[in-house]
Amino acid sequence: MNIHLEQIDPYRWLIPRTGNMRVPGIVFSSKDLIGTLAEDPCLIQVANVAMLPGILEASLAMPDIHWGYGFPIGGVAAFDSDEGIVSPGGVGYDINCGCRLLATDFTVSDVAGAVQDMINALFAGIAAGVGSKGSIRLSKAELAAVAVEGAAWAVKKGLGSPEDLEYTEDHGTMPGADPSLLSDRAVKRGLDQLGSLGSGNHFIEVQAVDALYDLDAAQAFGLWEGQVTILIHSGSRGFGHQICDDFLKEMTSRAGRSGLGFDLPDRQLACAPVKSDQGRRYLSAMACAANYAWANRQVLMHRTREILAATLGVQNRPGSFKLIYDISHNIAKKETHKVNGRNRVSYVHRKGATRSLPPGHPSLPSRYSGAGQPVLIPGDMGTESYVMAGAQRAMDLSFGSCCHGAGRILSRTQAVKRARGRSIRSELKLSGIVARSHGKRTLEEEMPEAYKNISQVVEIVHETGLGRKVARLRPLGVIKG
Amino acid sequence: MDTDYIPIEIIDHTADMGIVARGCDLKSLFRNAALGLVRLIVSGPPVKSDKTEKVMLEGGDAADLLVKWLGEILYLLQGEELVTVEARVKFVSMCILEAELDVAGFDPTRHEMILDVKAVTYHQSMVWNDGNHWLGRVILDL
Numbered sequence: 001m002n003i004h005l006e007q008i009d010p011y012r013w014l015i016p017r018t019g020n021m022r023v024p025g026i027v028f029s030s031k032d033l034i035g036t037l038a039e040d041p042c043l044i045q046v047a048n049v050a051m052l053p054g055i056l057e058a059s060l061a062m063p064d065i066h067w068g069y070g071f072p073i074g075g076v077a078a079f080d081s082d083e084g085i086v087s088p089g090g091v092g093y094d095i096n097c098g099c100r101l102l103a104t105d106f107t108v109s110d111v112a113g114a115v116q117d118m119i120n121a122l123f124a125g126i127a128a129g130v131g132s133k134g135s136i137r138l139s140k141a142e143l144a145a146v147a148v149e150g151a152a153w154a155v156k157k158g159l160g161s162p163e164d165l166e167y168t169e170d171h172g173t174m175p176g177a178d179p180s181l182l183s184d185r186a187v188k189r190g191l192d193q194l195g196s197l198g199s200g201n202h203f204i205e206v207q208a209v210d211a212l213y214d215l216d217a218a219q220a221f222g223l224w225e226g227q228v229t230i231l232i233h234s235g236s237r238g239f240g241h242q243i244c245d246d247f248l249k250e251m252t253s254r255a256g257r258s259g260l261g262f263d264l265p266d267r268q269l270a271c272a273p274v275k276s277d278q279g280r281r282y283l284s285a286m287a288c289a290a291n292y293a294w295a296n297r298q299v300l301m302h303r304t305r306e307i308l309a310a311t312l313g314v315q316n317r318p319g320s321f322k323l324i325y326d327i328s329h330n331i332a333k334k335e336t337h338k339v340n341g342r343n344r345v346s347y348v349h350r351k352g353a354t355r356s357l358p359p360g361h362p363s364l365p366s367r368y369s370g371a372g373q374p375v376l377i378p379g380d381m382g383t384e385s386y387v388m389a390g391a392q393r394a395m396d397l398s399f400g401s402c403c404h405g406a407g408r409i410l411s412r413t414q415a416v417k418r419a420r421g422r423s424i425r426s427e428l429k430l431s432g433i434v435a436r437s438h439g440k441r442t443l444e445e446e447m448p449e450a451y452k453n454i455s456q457v458v459e460i461v462h463e464t465g466l467g468r469k470v471a472r473l474r475p476l477g478v479i480k481g
Numbered sequence: 482m483d484t485d486y487i488p489i490e491i492i493d494h495t496a497d498m499g500i501v502a503r504g505c506d507l508k509s510l511f512r513n514a515a516l517g518l519v520r521l522i523v524s525g526p527p528v529k530s531d532k533t534e535k536v537m538l539e540g541g542d543a544a545d546l547l548v549k550w551l552g553e554i555l556y557l558l559q560g561e562e563l564v565t566v567e568a569r570v571k572f573v574s575m576c577i578l579e580a581e582l583d584v585a586g587f588d589p590t591r592h593e594m595i596l597d598v599k600a601v602t603y604h605q606s607m608v609w610n611d612g613n614h615w616l617g618r619v620i621l622d623l
Contacts, residue, residue: 067496069604070602093600094599130596130597131559131597188561189559241599241600241622248603249552252603266603267545267604268603413493
C-alpha cells in the first residue's frame with residue numbers, strides 16, 4: 001500500500017480514506033519529522049488500524065510514531081463501545097507500561113558529589129535486567145489480590161502511602177479485573193517478578209529541573225528550577241506479556257476462520273467485538289495486567305525511596321520523595337468523548353501514547369484541577385525529559401491523548417553497529433551523566449542517536465495544543481536493565 | 482546434521498527485531514528456528530539436556546504454527562527456565578506439529594540471558610519455499 005499524505009495544517013497530515021479504511025488517518029508531526037516517516041512502515045500500520053470495525057473519527061499517529069507490529073507505536077484509536085472491537089495488539093504486550101515522576105526536596109548542588117553513589121545504590125538494590133526476578137515473591141492468592149487491587153495492594157502492605165494513589169492514573173486500580181480468567185502460564189510468570197524493573201528501555205533516572213515554561217503549572221505539580229527529580233519507567237513484566245500473548249493467539253485463531261466477517265490486513269491486529277465474550281474476557285485480563293503494572297511501579301518507587309533516603313542520609317525525612325504523577329502508555333480504556341457533537345462511549349486504545357487530561361477534568365487530583373494532568377515524556381538516557389500539562393485540544397483532536405516519548409529511529413542492530421568502537425558510557429559521562437546497565441549491549445541499543453529528537457517531538461505536542469510545556473528535566477544518572 | 486551451525490538471519494525492525502530461519506524441509510526449518518531463537522536469547526546455552534518435553538500444536542497455517550512453536554520455546558525459557566538444547570520435529574504439516582524438545586534447566590551461574598524477548602508476534606509472520614529451501618520469518622517484540 002502506498003500512503004498518500006495531505007497536509008491539514010502545520011502539524012497535522014491526513015491519510016485519506018482509501019480501500020478498506022473506514023476512517024482516515026491523522027498524523028501529528030512537523031515538516032522536519034514527516035519526511036523521516038517515508039521509509040517507516042508505521043504509516044501503513046496507521047491505515048491498517050483504520051480498517052477495524054467501529055473505529056471512530058480517525059486512526060491517530062502521535063508525533064513519536066514508529067513501526068510497531070500490527071498497531072504502530074505511538075498509535076491511538078477509539079472504538080465504539082457497542083459496535084467496535086478491542087485488540088490486544090492495540091495495547092501491546094507490555095500492558096500498562098508507563099512511568100511515574102517523583103519530586104524530591106533536594107537541589108542539584110545538594111547531590112553534586114552523590115550521584116554516582118545514588119546510581120550505584122539503585123543498581124545494586126533494584127532488581128533489573130533480562131529475566132530478573134522481583135523483590136517480592138507472591139503466592140497465587142496474593143497475585144490474584146494484586147491483579148484486582150493494583151497499587152492499592154502495595155500501599156496496604158506498607159509499600160507507600162494512600163497519597164501515592166491519589167497521584168496515580170485511575171488511582172492505580174482498573175476495575176473489572178478477573179484473575180480467574182488468567183492462564184496458568186500467566187499466573188506462573190507473575191509470581192516472582194513484582195518489584196523488578198525489566199530491561200531494554202526500562203529505567204530509573206535521577207534528573208534535575210533545568211527549565212520551567214509554565215510557572216503556575218510547575219508550582220501546582222511541585223516542581224522548581226534546580227530540583228532533583230526521579231523518573232521510573234516499567235510495566236507489567238512477563239505477566240502482562242503472557243496475557244497479551246494468550247489472547248492474541250485465541251483471537252488470531254478465530255479471525256483465521258473468518259469469525260469476524262472481514263479480512264485482517266495484519267494478523268497482529270487480531271481483535272474481538274467489545275460486546276463478545278472474548279472481548280469482555282480480554283478486557284478483564286488486561287485489567288489484571290494493568291493493576292500488576294501499577295503495583296510494580298508502586299513497589300519500585302517504594303524501594304527507590306528507601307535506597308535513596310539511605311544513600312542521602314534522610315531516612316527520617318519521609319516527605320523527601322513525593323509522587324507527582326504516574327501515567328500509563330499501553331492500555332485500552334472505556335471513556336466518553338465528543339464525536340461529531342455527540343457524547344460517545346468508546347474503548348480508546350493507546351499503544352505508546354498517554355492520556356492528556358485538561359484542567360477541570362473530574363479524573364484529576366484536586367491539586368491539579370487548575371493546571372491539567374501532568375504528562376510525562378521521557379527522552380532517551382542521554383537527553384532531557386519533559387513534563388507537560390494536559391490540554392483541552394487533546395480532548396478535541398486526539399481522544400485526550402498525547403505522545404509517550406521520543407520514538408526510535410534506529411533499530412537495535414543499527415544502533416549497536418553505529419556504537420562500534422565507541423564507549424557510550426564514557427560519552428554519557430562526558431556529558432555529566434552516570435549510567436549503569438545490566439545488559440552488555442543496553443547502552444549501545446539505547447544510545448541517544450537511536451531516538452528522535454525529543455525537543456522536536458515536544459514542540460509538536462505544544463504547538464498542536466495536545467499538551468503545554470511545563471518543565472524540562474536534565475538527566476544526572478540512570479540505571480537500565 | 483550440523484548441530485553447531487543454525488541458519489538464521491536477523492532482520493532490522495525499528496523498535497524490535499525480526500528473524501528469518503531456513504531449512505531443507507519443514508522439519509529442519511522449525512528445528513532451526515527454535516534453536517536459533519534460543520541462541521539469540523541465551524549466551525553459552527547448555528549442550529546437555531535434563532529431560533524431554535513433548536509439544537503438539539495446531540495452527541491455521543504454517544506461519545501461525547511457526548509463531549506458536551517459537552512461543553512455546555520462549556515460554557519454556559521465560560516461564561519454566563528451561564533452555565531448549567535440541568528440537569526433534571516428528572511431524573509437521575501446514576497446520577499440525579508434533580515435536581520433542583530436549584531441555585535443560587537455566588543455570589544463571591553458567592548461562593546468561595542476553596536478549597529480552599517479550600513475545601513472538603504475528604506481524605509479517607510467513608513461511609515460504611524459495612525453490613531451494615523452506616524459510617520462516619517472525620518479528621520478535623523486545
